[in-house]
Amino acid sequence: MFKKRYGEQHITYRELFKKGDIGMKLSFIIMGAANFANKQILKGCIFLAVEIGFFAWFIQNGIHALAMLQTLGTKKQGLHYDTNLGIDVLQKGDNSMLLLLFGIAAILLCIVMISMYIINLRSARHIYETKAAGEPVATLKQDLSSLVNERFHITLMTVPLLGVLFFTILPLLYMISIAFTNYDHVHLPPKNLFTWVGFSNFGNVITGDMASTFFPVLSWTLIWAVFATITCFFFGVILALLINTKGIKLKKMWRTIFVITIAVPQFVSLLVMHNLLNDAGPINAMLKNWGVISTSIPFLSDPTLAKFSIIMVNMWIGIPTTMLISTGIIQNLDQEQIEAAEMDGANKFQIFKSITFPQILFVMMPSLIQQFIGNINNFNVIFLLTGGGPSNSNYYGAGSTDLLVTWLYNLTVNTMDYNLASVIGILIFILSAVFSLWAYTHTNSYKEG
């Protein structure tokens, strides 16, 4: 219904150019001309200002920014022989990183400009059509009132979308581009230049030197995500059922005890856990005092045990959340069905397995999928608990418990291999996208939005 209204009624821009009056024809070169000709002064001024501003910027900076995008700079910083002076002088080199960033920003600005141009033409066409229909052209007052009516979405969304454009899309395009350059620790601007290298970074990660780090880290990421999601969900539901058992008193108090742990900021609780489980930490010390063990249990310093500890600690964090969410669902379960099953002689476990659990699972499927993707990207738990350690000499820039995201973080902050980090980021994106797509098509309780 809406498509029709947008698509069919309008004349093409070619027709507009042929049939329109002089103001409309001028609109194709001077933005806002049609608006001026029809007394929409403010609108015309805005269009004109945008055009003048854009071209001033484009001639001053834009052309240069776009041109430099091809090579990402050619002048290297350093001493160069100056023939006039006859000595070496320090030359200020190109900064590939800034050139790339400004280049992409320039492309985005051009796109914004093109869409403004189209809006200008559309405005001219609208004037033409209202005139052709014999109606008066909209005044400023009518235009403003349409901003709280049929064009209300423009009022509400313009500012947020500008934020998205400059703080999400621009950085993202920049980092995606980095994946196709050789911006690593030997090509750091401003001292050195980097340039386009095509797909070789992807080759490096999947089949080259980095494969021996990438695949083990990937498999641990997947194992972690599966176990972290399932354990938290399963035990969270059981905890909720325990608290909701008939005859248990002080339900609210029990719930609050567990809710406290959600509320404590994660970096506090995780750093505390990190200290508690330290080789010299209180848990090991106490166990030694009691004579249970003679040497410290390497909770976080043995590669295998560390993975186990991480999943355990994650249960400490995640179970209360599931408990809180599933409590509502459990309270709404059909009690008669459960009573009927009890009459028929089903025991508690059978009721749980065949009635309660499937219903909860169905309702919670979307949030489970979100949790799974969240766990693939679970930075906090790994970073604060083990910092990726214990270190693993077979890996490049990653420890035994590093997930792909924490490896990405290490690659940008510690080893400065931005190109590899970007490749990892893109691969994480593909992983989440494929999984969401699969979930989207294979589960019936998962709907758009």
Added chain:
Amino acid sequence: MEAKTTNYRAKKRNTRFLVYAILIIMSIIWLFPIVWIVLTSFRAEGGAFVPYIMPKSFTLSNYTKLLSDSTGNFPFVRWFINTFVVATFSCLLSTFITIAMAYSLSRLRFKMRRPFLKIALVLNMFPGFMSMIAVYYILKALDLTQSLVALVLIYSAGAALGFYVAKGFFDTIPMALDESAMIDGANKWQIFTKITLPLSKPIIVYTALMAFMGPWMDFIFAKIIMGDDVKDYTVAIGLYSMMTKTTANSLFMSFTAGCVLIAIPITLLFIYMQKYYVEGITSGSVK
């Protein structure tokens, strides 16, 4: 028959007993780290690690040391004010942004709506850390790094794509309400402010709460933007910076004191708001 009933009753009592036992054991496990951190913050003796739980002697000096900033490098009170300011502003901005986006995408109909929903879904799948370096340079180009404004900008800009939960909520408000208001001559703005918003208190509270709590917990983005500008740190990076290898042992108890100080208000806020939290999470998914 008589024997069977008593048997049944006894069985029920046993299960109840078992459930209590499990709940008590679990509560101990869950509360142990929290109790430990509170006890440690009052401990007078020792460094980071001592081989017992109960402190031998109690003191408030960890708190006074933290609040008076005796070393000069860890101005906790300043950090607390910074975080509060950032949290307040980004809470106001992001709540407005999230609600505006969610409302537009849920209730208004325009050509780019469906494509935009798909684009947002895709954008959300990229890991946020990937772009943090680029964000840093953009802010540097705007000459905003090492300032609290930058933090507010970052936290609020992210809000535009976090509209799914709120959109799910708006979807559940019947369209008929809007239509009848429209017949009475209300414009979209009036429908938004006079009808939809008053009905959306839970989701607004949830969004605001989440936005307010974010700055108290984030330490990665904040650290990258603030660098070594210690006086503009937020609480999270400040406390995290106290735990570097050289200072961890001497400052551990002040660190725990700081943790207790920020955990108390957030925990109270959260317990008070937990009803909204659950509604917020489930309203997004349950149709």
